[in-house]
Every structure is written in C-alpha cells, then in structure tokens.
Amino acid sequence: KAGVTQTPRYLIKTRGQQVTLSCSPISGHRSVSWYQQTPGQGLQFLFEYFSETQRNKGNFPGRFSGRQFSNSRSEMNVSTLELGDSALYLCASSLGTGYGELFFGEGSRLTVL
Amino acid sequence: QQQVKQSPQSLIVQKGGISIINCAYENTAFDYFPWYQQFPGKGPALLIAIRPDVSEKKEGRFTISFNKSAKQFSLHIMDSQPGDSATYFCAAGGGSGNKLVFGAGTILRVKS
Numbered sequence: 001k002a003g004v005t006q007t008p009r010y011l012i013k014t015r016g017q018q019v020t021l022s023c024s025p026i027s028g029h030r031s032v033s034w035y036q037q038t039p040g041q042g043l044q045f046l047f048e049y050f051s052e053t054q055r056n057k058g059n060f061p062g063r064f065s066g067r068q069f070s071n072s073r074s075e076m077n078v079s080t081l082e083l084g085d086s087a088l089y090l091c092a093s094s095l096g097t098g099y100g101e102l103f104f105g106e107g108s109r110l111t112v113l
Numbered sequence: 114q115q116q117v118k119q120s121p122q123s124l125i126v127q128k129g130g131i132s133i134i135n136c137a138y139e140n141t142a143f144d145y146f147p148w149y150q151q152f153p154g155k156g157p158a159l160l161i162a163i164r165p166d167v168s169e170k171k172e173g174r175f176t177i178s179f180n181k182s183a184k185q186f187s188l189h190i191m192d193s194q195p196g197d198s199a200t201y202f203c204a205a206g207g208g209s210g211n212k213l214v215f216g217a218g219t220i221l222r223v224k225s
Contacts, residue, residue, distance in 0.1 A: 004156070033211050043157070043202060043215035056210040090156050097210050102147075104156030 002027065004093050004105035012111045018079040021108045025072050025093030031055075032074040033102065034066060037088040046089075049074055050097040078110075086112045117205050119216025126223050132190040134219045136203035139184065143205040147213070148177065148188045151200045160201070161188070193223045
C-alpha cells in the first residue's frame with residue numbers, strides 16, 4: 001500500500017511569491033491534515049480536511065489556505081511568501097477524523113529567499 | 114493552555130539503557146496522547162498512543178506512563194538501541210478532528 005505522497009519535495013521561492021503544495025493520502029483515507037515544522041516553533045497544526053470540508057484550522061494567517069478534492073487529495077497554498085514561511089510542510093492522512101493513526105508523508109521543504 | 118511541554122531537549126543513553134522522555138499539558142480537554150518518532154528526512158511515525166482511561170500502555174520496548182492528576186505523561190524506551198536514535202515528539206489531542214498539539218521534541222542518541 002503506497003504511503004502519503006507529497007510533491008514537490010523541495011522548492012525555493014522568493015518573498016512575495018506564492019506556492020502550492022500537494023498531498024496524496026493513503027488510498028481509502030478521507031482525512032488530510034497539514035502541519036508546519038520549523039526548528040524554532042516545532043510542529044504546528046495548519047488545518048484538517050475531511051470529505052472536502054475544512055474541519056479544523058490552526059492559528060495561521062489567512063495567507064495559508066487549503067482544499068481537498070473529491071478523491072481526498074489535498075493542496076495547500078501560501079500566498080505572499082515571507083522569509084518566516086521557510087519550513088518543512090507535512091501532510092498526514094487518516095482513515096477518519098477521530099484520532100485514528102496519522103500517517104505522515106516525508107514533507108515538502110520550502111525555502112523562501 | 115494549548116501547550117505541551119516536553120523535556121529533555123536532548124538525551125544521550127548507552128546501548129541497553131532506559132530512555133525516558135517527559136511531557137506535561139494544561140488543557141484538561143485533551144484525551145489522546147500519542148508519541149511520534151522522526152528520523153532525519155522522514156515524516157513523524159506513530160510509535161504508541163494512550164487515552165486517559167489507563168495509566169500505562171506497553172508495546173514491545175516502548176511504554177507510556179500517564180498521570181492524569183498531574184497532567185503528565187512519559188515515554189520509556191527499554192533496552193535502548195542505536196537504531197532508536199531519532200527525534201521523539203509527544204502530542205496531545207482532544208475533541209473532534211485530528212488536530213494535535215506537539216511538544217518541542219527530544220533528540221535521542223543511543224551510544225553503542
């Protein structure tokens with residue numbers, strides 16, 4: 001069974017640009033969560049989608065947005081990039097939305113110059 | 114109130130020894146406490162998890178101890194091995210959904 005796939009794995013952007021990251025969950029999983037990982041702030045919850053609906057949202061500015069498609073694949077978008085957005089963005093999938101095991105992908109490492 | 118405090122920040126243990134990592138939380142609404150293991154270049158992987166209706170859970174060499182009244186929980190790794198060298202995160206969740214609040218992480222190094 002294929003794991004969680006995140007693309008791209010690495011990307012470099014400049015301040016002011018926008019970026020879209022993609023996540024394909026494990027087949028059959030309907031919940032996708034996004035987390036930001038930085039050395040300073042650790043792992044922080046961005047948002048969770050279940051059946052194309054946002055279920056939870058973390059404490060991030062509106063520049064961070066996401067969506068989920070009918071096939072459970074998810075994308076997150078960061079607009080007007082800032083230097084502080086440099087981070088590893090992790091996607092996690094789960095069968096449902098009630099504390100089943102979260103399966104994380106290997107992440108998309110974003111560097112903002 | 115949403116914080117999960119984790120200690121120590123780093124830990125060096127001899128092969129065969131016991132590794133102990135501690136976490137504390139404040140929000141009494143938390144009712145799910147997982148531990149994740151992360152190797153460099155990889156995403157976190159669930160190691161073991163506990164709910165507050167039990168005080169201890171053991172899976173192989175890994176044990177979670179949970180103290181509801183003190184709002185603390187800990188991970189014990191028995192017979193630590195060099196392959197256990199990784200970063201360990203505690204986390205807490207509560208209510209609906211899969212939102213987790215993570216501790217800051219502990220870098221474990223097991224010396225052979």
